[in-house]
Amino acid sequence: QETVQASIVSGFSPSVAVVKIMQEVFMPRTNEILAENGNNYQVEWQEAFSGTLAKPGGELEAVETGLADVGAIVTAIHSDKLPLYSIGYVTPFTTTDLVLIHEVMDDLTEEYPAFRESWEPFNQVPLSVSGIGDNYILCSREPIESTDDIDGLKVTGIGPNLRWVQPMGAAGVNGSLGDFYQLVETGVADAMLVWGEAVVSLKYYEVCSNYYDARLGGANAYVISVNQQAWDSYPEEVQQAMTTAAQEFGVAIGEFSHEMGAKAREIVKENGGQVTEITDEEREAWAETLPDIAGEWAGRLEEQGIPAEAILDDYMQAMRDAGAPAVRDWDE
Amino acid sequence: MTGLEIGLISVLAIVALIYAGMHVGIALSLVSFVSVVLQKSSFGLATKLLTLAAVDGIANQTFAVIPLFVLMGLIMSDADVGRDSFEVGDFFLRRIRGGLGLATIGANAVFAAVTGVSIASAAVFTKVAVPEMLRYGYNPRFAVGAVAGSSVLGMLIPPSILLIIYGILTEQSIGQMFFAGIGPGLLLTAVYCIGIVGMAFLMPGYVYDLKNRFADLHVPQDSGRELTWTEVAIKMVPLLALIFVVLGGIYGGVMTPTEAGAVGALGALVIAIARRRITLRSFWNTMLETGRITASVCFLIIAATMYSRSLALAGMPMDIAQAVNALDAQFGMVLLIYIIALLLLGTILDSVSILLIMVPIFLPVVEAFGADPVWFGILSVIGVEVGLLTPPLGLACFVVKGCLDDKRITLVDVFLGALPFALMMVFVLILISVWPHLVYINQWF
Amino acid sequence: MTDQNRDTNETDGGEISRPDLGPLSRGFGTTVVGMDILGALVVLGMMIVVNLDVFGRWLFNAPFQGTVELSEMGIVAMVYLQIALTIRKGRLTRADTLLSFLARTGRDRIGFVLRAAFNLSGTAVFAIIAYGQFPRLIASYNGGYFKGNVGVFTAPVWPLDTIILIGSIFASLQFLGLAISNIRNLTPRGRATESS
Numbered sequence A: 001q002e003t004v005q006a007s008i009v010s011g012f013s014p015s016v017a018v019v020k021i022m023q024e025v026f027m028p029r030t031n032e033i034l035a036e037n038g039n040n041y042q043v044e045w046q047e048a049f050s051g052t053l054a055k056p057g058g059e060l061e062a063v064e065t066g067l068a069d070v071g072a073i074v075t076a077i078h079s080d081k082l083p084l085y086s087i088g089y090v091t092p093f094t095t096t097d098l099v100l101i102h103e104v105m106d107d108l109t110e111e112y113p114a115f116r117e118s119w120e121p122f123n124q125v126p127l128s129v130s131g132i133g134d135n136y137i138l139c140s141r142e143p144i145e146s147t148d149d150i151d152g153l154k155v156t157g158i159g160p161n162l163r164w165v166q167p168m169g170a171a172g173v174n175g176s177l178g179d180f181y182q183l184v185e186t187g188v189a190d191a192m193l194v195w196g197e198a199v200v201s202l203k204y205y206e207v208c209s210n211y212y213d214a215r216l217g218g219a220n221a222y223v224i225s226v227n228q229q230a231w232d233s234y235p236e237e238v239q240q241a242m243t244t245a246a247q248e249f250g251v252a253i254g255e256f257s258h259e260m261g262a263k264a265r266e267i268v269k270e271n272g273g274q275v276t277e278i279t280d281e282e283r284e285a286w287a288e289t290l291p292d293i294a295g296e297w298a299g300r301l302e303e304q305g306i307p308a309e310a311i312l313d314d315y316m317q318a319m320r321d322a323g324a325p326a327v328r329d330w331d332e
Numbered sequence B: 001m002t003g004l005e006i007g008l009i010s011v012l013a014i015v016a017l018i019y020a021g022m023h024v025g026i027a028l029s030l031v032s033f034v035s036v037v038l039q040k041s042s043f044g045l046a047t048k049l050l051t052l053a054a055v056d057g058i059a060n061q062t063f064a065v066i067p068l069f070v071l072m073g074l075i076m077s078d079a080d081v082g083r084d085s086f087e088v089g090d091f092f093l094r095r096i097r098g099g100l101g102l103a104t105i106g107a108n109a110v111f112a113a114v115t116g117v118s119i120a121s122a123a124v125f126t127k128v129a130v131p132e133m134l135r136y137g138y139n140p141r142f143a144v145g146a147v148a149g150s151s152v153l154g155m156l157i158p159p160s161i162l163l164i165i166y167g168i169l170t171e172q173s174i175g176q177m178f179f180a181g182i183g184p185g186l187l188l189t190a191v192y193c194i195g196i197v198g199m200a201f202l203m204p205g206y207v208y209d210l211k212n213r214f215a216d217l218h219v220p221q222d223s224g225r226e227l228t229w230t231e232v233a234i235k236m237v238p239l240l241a242l243i244f245v246v247l248g249g250i251y252g253g254v255m256t257p258t259e260a261g262a263v264g265a266l267g268a269l270v271i272a273i274a275r276r277r278i279t280l281r282s283f284w285n286t287m288l289e290t291g292r293i294t295a296s297v298c299f300l301i302i303a304a305t306m307y308s309r310s311l312a313l314a315g316m317p318m319d320i321a322q323a324v325n326a327l328d329a330q331f332g333m334v335l336l337i338y339i340i341a342l343l344l345l346g347t348i349l350d351s352v353s354i355l356l357i358m359v360p361i362f363l364p365v366v367e368a369f370g371a372d373p374v375w376f377g378i379l380s381v382i383g384v385e386v387g388l389l390t391p392p393l394g395l396a397c398f399v400v401k402g403c404l405d406d407k408r409i410t411l412v413d414v415f416l417g418a419l420p421f422a423l424m425m426v427f428v429l430i431l432i433s434v435w436p437h438l439v440y441i442n443q444w445f
Numbered sequence C: 001m002t003d004q005n006r007d008t009n010e011t012d013g014g015e016i017s018r019p020d021l022g023p024l025s026r027g028f029g030t031t032v033v034g035m036d037i038l039g040a041l042v043v044l045g046m047m048i049v050v051n052l053d054v055f056g057r058w059l060f061n062a063p064f065q066g067t068v069e070l071s072e073m074g075i076v077a078m079v080y081l082q083i084a085l086t087i088r089k090g091r092l093t094r095a096d097t098l099l100s101f102l103a104r105t106g107r108d109r110i111g112f113v114l115r116a117a118f119n120l121s122g123t124a125v126f127a128i129i130a131y132g133q134f135p136r137l138i139a140s141y142n143g144g145y146f147k148g149n150v151g152v153f154t155a156p157v158w159p160l161d162t163i164i165l166i167g168s169i170f171a172s173l174q175f176l177g178l179a180i181s182n183i184r185n186l187t188p189r190g191r192a193t194e195s196s
């Protein structure tokens, strides 16, 4: 049996879902799969989590330069470098099934070389697409009874999805997972655009006790990727095992998000908050007020010679085929 | 070589270079570079580690508060706001020995409710408090020490960037962490005050400038007559207004502590203009000065980031974790090892890096003993904050030195002056370790 | 507080004699001072932008989009714009106990050698950063990288990457200049001047 060294980086700590599920699924499953397939190799993981080697967002360059071998890249904050992966953020109101998003994105990666090619300048190989936000909701100080209440609210979000609420009359306050709590606690923002798992894990319900399920849907946010030179040095069995484990990670983190999202509603109620569901009519009306953000996105990519129109068509079609409750056909 | 060995050797190299007189930031970067070259036999990788830290080490809105609070402090001192408030402090506290020292501590505790970063406290109060203490005949070493020492309150009393980082790192409620910071913050304030009064009685030469060596520093005294209550009130107005704007803005839901620096700077500017204490020329010089202080401090943070990343690359955090687990020690022993490790790392790393490296290693260990993670967080924050005061890398002391106009007060003076305060912090650390419920102010009585 | 010490006094803290290399040296000096001024403008800009954001949000429910990105970039720009002058003015943090002890006890030559060695280390560190930064600048320029979010606020990254590159180059050269003056101080002719 041979040992393969691999360092693995994330700017987040094990209390954040992506690292937690990597430690529970991706890392051990790689070795379990290797053990099942002849036990010729084992990977010795060297963890560089919690921002010790790179900050959130810094993982891309850490893996590119070889400071780390494997990384959980937050594609959601690299809309300049990996614009193709913004697809989830330009197609809101589509699905709350993260496992579906993971599978559709991995299929698209197989079908369109543009996905892999977009990693070449960054000297790395993508293994599998995943996400954690299964369903963006509004977590607010005051209960939101209907979409009318969004008008005039100061809503904080991570940026690309601020565009979802601006047409409803909300003022966007740019924030990050790390400062949402404080922004709402100090009253700088009235509500945050987050998903259930974060409401539970980061205890946001303490400051914004009300949960407005706008069913905005989920988005892919991560890719597990490997430095090109490290990848080339791995035996094929190790490559295979890592790829399979990364796919299992995509499923596991999707299921985790779903489970915690359901729990979030209970916790909000237990803490005396109100859980409100958006009505189908309101959801449709909201979706219609949005500008054609998917079309804009595809147009920009087409100019660079990337077949984003076709990718968008396939993405939406796959969602509809899977029975996703998409209210707006972003490919139309 | 293991990560621990690399860590140990590099620490020794850094300490030696810094004491020999190499610029602190250069020593940290150079040792990081050499250590990566030796580990990975790659100049390319070492270059990239340095460059990436140089680019993203301070690329965060959190660090933007540094220039804003430095600016606020400089303008406040231009506008004589600090001088006035200390005349008022002297009016009330002149009968108590070490009165202005107490005023500095108290003012810093109040300011701590405004800022989340100790560097800001150090910058503001070096400009505001040190000249006044010198003016009233305090020992310069004590004056700078009191400012550096009390600046740590800025990150213990909420809001606090360190408590936020700990909360996120360990999934604790930030609100809960903030609440738990209040009691120990007040406790430390009280310990400082008792310590100062004690020093004023037992070693007056430490607190007061008995030999008047710095007499020529003193601005001529204001005729020596007592202020009237009306004058006291008038002198208080600008400071109270500033506190009202900033505190009211934060707790009234208008701005974040991060933004308070910019609004506070604007407020100080308005006061300075109203009092005709600022000209375009002096305002411009203040801007230039702000940038230079910021450059000097931020380069240290960048270099400390390089070094902590080189340690992570060597696998030091994992090696420590294994060593601790292999020890199979009792709870008290684990705690002792942890605190000593924090204090040692505190000599050459910045507070945030230490938290990032050590908390994920030790929290699971102490939680297995059933320890309260909130209590552990407060302990960690006080522990890493001692490092702000200890040489060779003590950021609070560097900021005090950087903001001083007087070249006769050396860096060594600042470190020596801060030493009693660092010891008092360790004392509080022991109190909180022994009586964990001290972190909850609602359980005090 | 007065301003007399802040800006004009170049004899602070072991100030320097810059090697007189004629127009080249003067051009270098002008650039460093110009960068320092730009840095101060960034400070001013940051104060204005954050206040616009706070008051816009509070009074008009209209936050200034891009504050986060601009402050993040501003703080980095400020550091690299002003680092060279900070080095020149002897304001980069160091413990000079040993060096001043050497100077006091007449061991000048050892002092100059140490200072020159430390300055050359500084030259090397900033040269390494500049060397690593150059390909990053090329990539961010060619790739059109930006901070922020399309449709909300975006700012290109290459100007900041340029500032980091130029700032490190000038910091490196500034250290080199200091090293040269310390080495000159080793020769009898150069003794007259102070050192850093």
Ligand code: NA
Residues within 6 Å of the ligand: B111, B112, B113, B114, B115, B116, B117, B153, B154, B155, B156, B157, B158, B159, B160
């Ligand atoms: Na504080």
Ligand code: NA
Residues within 6 Å of the ligand: B346, B347, B348, B349, B386, B387, B388, B389, B390, B391, B392, B393, B394, B395
């Ligand atoms: Na220290």
